[in-house]
Structure formats: C-alpha cells, structure tokens
Amino acid sequence: MPNPTAAMLVIGDEILSGRTRDSNLHHLAGELTRRGILLKEARVVADDASAIGAAVTALSAAYDHVFTSGGIGPTHDDITADAIAAAFGVNIGVRDDARAILAAHYATTGAELNEARLRMARIPDGATLIDNPVSRAPGFSLGNVHVMAGVPAVFEAMLVSVLATISGGDPMLSQSLRVLRGEGEIATPFAALAAEFPDLSFGSYPFQQNGAYGTNLVVRGTDPARLDAAMARLGRMVAPE
Amino acid sequence: MPNPTAAMLVIGDEILSGRTRDSNLHHLAGELTRRGILLKEARVVADDASAIGAAVTALSAAYDHVFTSGGIGPTHDDITADAIAAAFGVNIGVRDDARAILAAHYATTGAELNEARLRMARIPDGATLIDNPVSRAPGFSLGNVHVMAGVPAVFEAMLVSVLATISGGDPMLSQSLRVLRGEGEIATPFAALAAEFPDLSFGSYPFQQNGAYGTNLVVRGTDPARLDAAMARLGRMVAPE
Secondary structure (H helix, E strand, O other), X not given: OOOOEEEEEEEOHHHHOOOOOOOHHHHXXXXXXXOOOEEEEEEEEOOOHHHHHHHHHHHHHHOOEEXXXXXXXXXXXXXXHHHHHHHHOOOEEEOHHHHHHHHHHHHHHOOOOOHHHHHHHEEEOXXXXXXXXXXXXXXXXXXXXXXXXXXXXXXXXXXXXXXXXXXXXXXXXXXXXXXXXXXXXXXXXXXXXXXXXXXXXXXXXXXXXXXXXXXXXXXXXXXXXXXXXXXXXXXXXXXXX | OOOOEEEEEEEXXXXXXXXXXXXXXXXXXXXXXXXXXXXXXXXXXXXXXXXXXXHHHHHHHHOOEEEEEOOOOOOOOOOHHHHHHHHHOOOEEEOXXXXXXXXXXXXXXXXXXXXXXXXXXXXEOOOEEEOXXXXXXXXXXXXXXXXXXXXXXXXXHHHHHHHOOOOOOOOOEEEEEEEOOOXXXXXXXXXXXXXXXXXXXXXXXXXXXXXXXXXXXXXXXXXXXXXXXXXXXXXXXXXXX
C-alpha cells in the first residue's frame, strides 16, 4: 500500500511579517515522517479568508490529509474556522459540545464565557472536535482537514489526538554518511548510485565546520534491507578498498 | 503607490522530511517588512520538477516578486534551475560568465571544476546572475523570480544583492502593547478599534509566562501618525481613566 500523503497550511500574518518564527511545520514534518505519512507540500497564508479558502481547497483535493495551524482563537483576526466552512460550503455556528467544554473551563478559572470566547465554540457542520488538553478550546477535523491552534504547545498536543485517528504507512527510515568532501566531488558517483536504487531517495547536504567543507549524504526509504544495501555501496564509493 | 507584494518558495525534501528546519522564510520576512514589501504567501515543495514548476508559475503570476531557496547545488537532486527554466519555457545551459566565476574560484582552492560542479553554471536564457560572496556559485533572477541557495549564510548574502535592485514601499511599521489579560477578555473592544482603523492591521498574540496569561496586541501600518493614534486609543481601552 502506498504511504499516505499530507500537506500543511500555516495561517497567520505574524509569520509572514517576520514577527513570529513558525515551529509547527518542523514538528509536524518529524511526526509524519516517523509514521510513514509523506508531507509533500506546505503553504503559509495571511489571516485572509479567500487566501485560506483557496489554499485549503487546493491542498484538500491533492493530498490525503491537510493539517492547519493558527487562527482559531477568540479575536477578530481568528477567521480560520469560518474560512474553512465557507470553502467546504457548510454552515458554521456555536456547537453545544464545544460550548460545554469552554463553559466548564471558564467555570474553573472564574473568567466569563463572553461573546469573544464563545467564538471558539464555532464549529463547521459535520466536523469532529479535536481535544485540547492545554487550553481547552477545541480544534476540529472536517473531511480530511485537521484544524489546530498556532501556539506550539497547543498545536503539538492537538496533533497527538489527530495522529491517533489516522493510518500511517511503513515508517520512512533514513541513514546518513558524513564525509569531509565537497558536494561537487562526490556528486557524479552519488547520482549513479541514486539511479541504481530508484525506490530510495538520495539527498546531499553540504556543511562547513571549523573551516572544513563536508557533505552529509542521506538515503531515505521504507525498506530496511534496501537501505542497508545502498549504505554499503555508499561506503565503498566513498572509501574504495 | 501600493506596497509591492512578494511570495517565497522553499525547495527541498529535507524541509518536508523534518531533517532540516528552514530559517530562510523568517529571515526573508523580516527583511521584506523593513523595506515595505509585503510577503503574502510562502510555499514549501519537494525536489520535484513538476511541483517546483507549478508553484513558481502560480506565485510569479500572483505577486510582484518571488524569492526561492534551495536546489541550486551540484548534485542530482539540485533541479531548481532546470525546473524554473522549463516553467518559463526558456532554454538553459552552462553560461560563460557563470563558468568563469566557478573556474576562478576552484583555481584558488585547487579543486577540479568537474562536470558536477559545472552544473552550477547552468543558467536559464535571459536571467541575470545573483552574486554569491560566500561560496561563489551564483544565483539568478529570471523575470520576477529570484533563485537563491538554501544554505542560510548563502541565501542571506544573495538576498542583500537582490534587495539592492528592487524598489520597496513605505516601510511597514509596528507597535505593540503587552497586557496581562487573556485574549478573550479584550477581543471585543480590540475588534471595534480595528474596524475604526481599516488602514491598519491589528493582531493579537497570546502568551503564557510563569503561569500568567497575557496578550501581545500588535498594530501594523505604514503611516506613523495613524499608528500613534491607534496606540493612544489602545492604551485608553486597556487602562480607562
């Protein structure tokens, strides 16, 4: 069975203005790779309903899963839920179970469940809630789109819940060899090796450390025996007997 | 005159697999904001010619400038230049001035300008070279697409050259107010204030520090007097006399 595919949609003016450095993409990438879900694309858009709608429509059609972060808080610029409901052509309103979660939470903190906070209980029709053990306001899954918070601690906690409901594939494994040679010196034999193992993916990443140039040669794939075979060949290529 | 718009395209399997954490988007976002160029969207795609081509075609048509990072080294997975030439329907080949830059560089290091390294002199017809003071192999601008390296030190150095050739707009200014109240408590008056200043953008970013919940309220725009007016109103809103 082929590995499932996924895309990420990061939503927020603060990422594109340089105010905030996104960390959710890197976290998601690692978690998906471990589960054999192939992250094929990511996009970052502003808090703009048409930009969110266009991106989520395109990504939802192209991949098995879409993970979004950002824009589900109580303020006027939190428009992700409405934009995604509009993109899917479904209604959205305050849902009783989501309201109950917020009511229980604010009862313990003593804060008022006011109109702004109630916005966080707006859930598109047909969606499933995503648990938020950190700050309670839930995310939701609508079709193959999983809508989560932008605050990293909350995003990461919600992702745990979502990933428990999704089938993965054979885990994507990687092995690497670090050599003190420039990329250009080993590129030709490395390309020939890649061509011999079309079921694996071969990447080459240069580094510079204490004035020395080197390259990390990385081989990725799902079959451990094939990886071992490729790494053995790579070792002989770099240090011929 | 409206501020110029821009998009970024990050290219590389290593970002999507979680091996590498991209830092070029955050750097670019800050540099563009300072110059009044509005970064409206970013995408991350794999080392895949059709994915690169589709993304660069869409972004080039939608925004004034497109900045790409990654995929212009000497190895078989460095396919950005060829993919972009194909997307623009122009030829690509080793160009004399680019080859001369590489030849001069490798003459000083003693390394051979072999076939793999010569790949870095492949430049699409009609492109302008982008200087690389760090590791010499040039980037290029083709139309409104600026193609740069993925290694952060090289990306950042190339960006300096490119930005010197691009007209900016009125710098995007921002002011912020840090309050020890939850987002939900101030969301309604904050939204009303945002509606009164439609020429500014208002963002609200929650934080948690030492167990206290707070919010950073950020106002952005190009007119300093309007920003000051909004911040004065914001101050009275948060601490009424």
